[in-house]
Structures are given as structure tokens and as C-alpha cells.
Amino acid sequence: MKAGIIGMGFIAGSHIDAVRRLGFAEWAAAAGTGTHHELSRQKAEAHYIPRYYESVDDMLLDPEIEVVHNCTANHLHLEMNEKIIKAGKHVFSEKPLAKSVRESERLLSLLQDHPEVTHGMNFNYRMNPLVQEMKHKVRSGQIGQPRLIHGSYLQDWLLLDTDYNWRLDPEFGGDSRAIADIGSHWMDAAQVVIGGKIIEVCADLVTVWPVRKKPATAIETFAVQASASYEEKSIVTEDYGSVLFRMDNGVSGVFYVSQVSAGRKCHFNLEVNGSQASLYWNQEDADRMWMGFRDEDNRSIMRSPNRLHEQARHYSSLPSGHPEGWNDALKNNVYSFYKFVAERKSLKTEACDFATFEDGHYIMKLIEAILESHRSKGWVKV
Known part of the structure; x- marks a missing residue:
């Protein structure tokens, strides 16, 4: 399974490590946001992620990528999660889900139109x-x-x-x-x-x-x-x-x-x-x-x-x-999510351990x- 990551701040390193420990998934690309693209690119290269996109939209067009991790700051969670869902990619997001209940309700409403998307959160x-x-x-x-x-x-x-x-x-x-x-x-x-x-x-x-x-x-x-x-x-x-x-x-x-x-x-x-x-x-x-x-x-x-x-x-x-x-618990969370996706399960019909x-x-x-x-x-x- 191929994964992409948005945002290269503090928490991104733990997500990158967790996916690599699974054995059945690997990183395909990273994308930055805002104006700090050079720093984000350097971090992606330091983690040996093959491709770096300055545009999130361009990364979401990458047909190899099945799962996208949203590691951006809170104010970008709604926008990035919406983009990922609309692209038909499975989404694993940092918490909190959004900045407000109004925003998180928008995401749940959008998911109703995309039942094929598995959605998880890093409550590790x-x-x-x-x-x-x-x-x-x-x-x-x-x-x-x-x-x-x-x-x-x-x-x-x-x-x-x-x-x-x-x-x-x-x-x-x-x-x-x-x-x-x-x-x-x-x-x-x-x-x-x-x-x-x-x-x-x-x-x-x-x-x-x-x-x-x-x-x-x-x-x-x-x-x-x-x-x-x-x-x-x-x-x-x-x-x-x-x-x-x-x-x-x-x-x-x-x-x-x-x-x-x-x-x-x-x-x-x-x-x-x-x-x-x-x-x-x-x-x-x-x-x-x-x-x-x-x-x-x-x-x-x-x-x-x-x-x-x-x-x-x-x-x-x-x-x-x-x-x-702590990193082991995060890996367990990522493992539970990826195993659910790999087994082609649906959140509409089956229970899961991850949030x-x-x-x-x-x-x-x-x-x-x-x-x-x-x-x-x-x-x-x-």
C-alpha cells in the first residue's frame, strides 16, 4: 500500500516511522502547505520520501496513493480532510478533527457521499x-x-x-x-x-x-x-x-x-x-x-x-x-487502520479499534x- 502525507511538522516523523514499521505499506509522497515549502521539502528528503509536491491537489492526483495522512495544524484540518475525501483516498487525520463542531459536521456530511473512504484519527x-x-x-x-x-x-x-x-x-x-x-x-x-x-x-x-x-x-x-x-x-x-x-x-x-x-x-x-x-x-x-x-x-x-x-x-x-x-501505541493505531483498509472492510458494516x-x-x-x-x-x- 502506498501512502502520502500532508504537513511535515513535529508529529509527521512519528507517522512516517509508524507506516514503515508495518511491513505492508510505504511512503510514496509528501506535500507541504503555506509558505514553508523548502523546509518541508528538506524534511521529506531527510526521511527518504520519494516525491515532494508543493501542491496538495497535485499529490492527491497521484494514482499510486491509497491512504493520506493529514499532519497539518488544526486550522487546516477541515480543508485538507475535505480534499482527501473528495479525492477518494482513505484519510488518517491528526486530532482534533476540526476547529469547531460546525466544521466536523461538514466532514461527516461529506463522508455520506463517499462511503468508500475509510477515515481514522490519531487518538493513539x-x-x-x-x-x-x-x-x-x-x-x-x-x-x-x-x-x-x-x-x-x-x-x-x-x-x-x-x-x-x-x-x-x-x-x-x-x-x-x-x-x-x-x-x-x-x-x-x-x-x-x-x-x-x-x-x-x-x-x-x-x-x-x-x-x-x-x-x-x-x-x-x-x-x-x-x-x-x-x-x-x-x-x-x-x-x-x-x-x-x-x-x-x-x-x-x-x-x-x-x-x-x-x-x-x-x-x-x-x-x-x-x-x-x-x-x-x-x-x-x-x-x-x-x-x-x-x-x-x-x-x-x-x-x-x-x-x-x-x-x-x-x-x-x-x-x-x-x-x-508512545511511538508503539501510535504504530498500533496506524496498523489497525491500515489492516482495516487492506482487508477491504467498510466502516458502514464493521467495527474497528481505531478512532x-x-x-x-x-x-x-x-x-x-x-x-x-x-x-x-x-x-x-x-
Whole structure:
């Protein structure tokens, strides 16, 4: 299978690596957007991608390409995804699906006219083997009746007022930042693990730095700031957010996200409390899961392919003790999507493990409900 990629920023390298690890797919071309074509071309050449197109439309005319990865910034997700769908290519998009519910609804409407297109999203945390194992333990009744789910996603890459990125600008990132950027991952994983949907939210959002210093030169995501020249910019998106929620299966929960928590790099954690047992997982220690009981010893479970649920086992590539992590979960997500395409399955009739555009649309509805809850200072139904 031949693939194309649009956008050559930070996340593109992980997509490129994931596809090459599949063994039954390869990169055919890359396309840039905007004015940074020379930098995009250099990155494509550094990754040994055979062809580079300055025009996305020209790349989409390439008959070899079956799948296209959309790795552009948020404000381009709608436009690029529309182009890919209209070209009849299968589309694998970065999150969030769009900048608003109105935009994500347009994509779902367009897909109705293109049922041949398989659509997936890079909500990769759900594809960690132990997150899949948590899902199957919950569904098989090993923790009893699920009652509570809670956790957080903490980072520090925007800790200082001199830290800057395009995500800080609503024109490019959207009206929400911390919730949309990392909270979307947490909500997706939580819904997958618990087997239910968040249907009501009560949120508090905080902008720690109402003014930041934007460097004169563009800085790639997570890169060290090096510019000595700055422009002061007003910030209206949140650095921190906490969200109480209720789910359609009676489970209650809370999560909080931050991009200004010193020392926390990618601290994504998730805990489920059931009537008989609890489960806890933290992606910074991704090969281990904790299982807790009231009347017997608690367990620290090391990932072992031989002991995982059979439907989680094929997402574990290495023997126990050989750590698997973030890039492996992304590869699992890409593998699930490409295998679905290769087997000529249809999302109209068959279930999948990867997130679809319908899942991405529902996350957009959650993000907008959280923003509305913060504004109204009360509970909002989704």
C-alpha cells in the first residue's frame, strides 16, 4: 500500500516511522502547505520520501496513493480532510478533527457521499496494549460494576511566558487549547476503557499567562526557545482545565489537564474504580498497570503478550521486559487502520479499534460543551 502525507511538522516523523514499521505499506509522497515549502521539502528528503509536491491537489492526483495522512495544524484540518475525501483516498487525520463542531459536521456530511473512504484519527493512547487490556478487563467484569473514572494529562512545555507555539493562537489552534490538544486524548481513552460516552460536563478553565512573549522566529512544537527578540501577545486559550463529568452508563468522573506543570512531560494517567477492583495506568510507565482490591493483595502487572486478552495481544510487539511506549501505541493505531483498509472492510458494516471521524466529531462536541460550561459556570449536557 502506498501512502502520502500532508504537513511535515513535529508529529509527521512519528507517522512516517509508524507506516514503515508495518511491513505492508510505504511512503510514496509528501506535500507541504503555506509558505514553508523548502523546509518541508528538506524534511521529506531527510526521511527518504520519494516525491515532494508543493501542491496538495497535485499529490492527491497521484494514482499510486491509497491512504493520506493529514499532519497539518488544526486550522487546516477541515480543508485538507475535505480534499482527501473528495479525492477518494482513505484519510488518517491528526486530532482534533476540526476547529469547531460546525466544521466536523461538514466532514461527516461529506463522508455520506463517499462511503468508500475509510477515515481514522490519531487518538493513539487508546492503542497502548495495557489500555486495551483495561478495556477488556472492564468489559469482562473483572472489576465488577464500573463506578468511577478519573485521571489527568500534565505537561510543562508551555510553563514559561517565553514559551510559544502556534497552538496558542485561536486562529490556528481553535478556541480551546489544553482541553482540545491533550484533554481530547484523555476523553477518548476514558470512553474506550469504560465503554460509555461522556454526556454532561462541568468545567473550570484557567489561563495562567494572559500575555506571552512570541519569538520573532517560528519554533517547532516541544523545541527549546532560542530567540532573543519577542512580541507580546494576548492569550485567551486555557493553560489548565479541570472537568467533572457524567457518562451514559452511570459512571461519574473527573479529569484535569495542564501544559504548565513543571517536571511533568507527558504525564497521562487513568484510573477506573469498580465495585470489586480498580485499575490504574500511567503512560510514563506504559509497560505496567496497577490492579487494586480491598480484601486481597494489590497487583503490579507487567505487560506480557502471553497474558494479555487475545484482542489486546496483537497490539503488543515485544516480549515482557522490553518496554513499549508512545511511538508503539501510535504504530498500533496506524496498523489497525491500515489492516482495516487492506482487508477491504467498510466502516458502514464493521467495527474497528481505531478512532473514526464520528469519534472525533463527538470529541469536538465535548470540547465545545466544556467551553460553554466554563462560560456559564454550570453543568452542560452534550
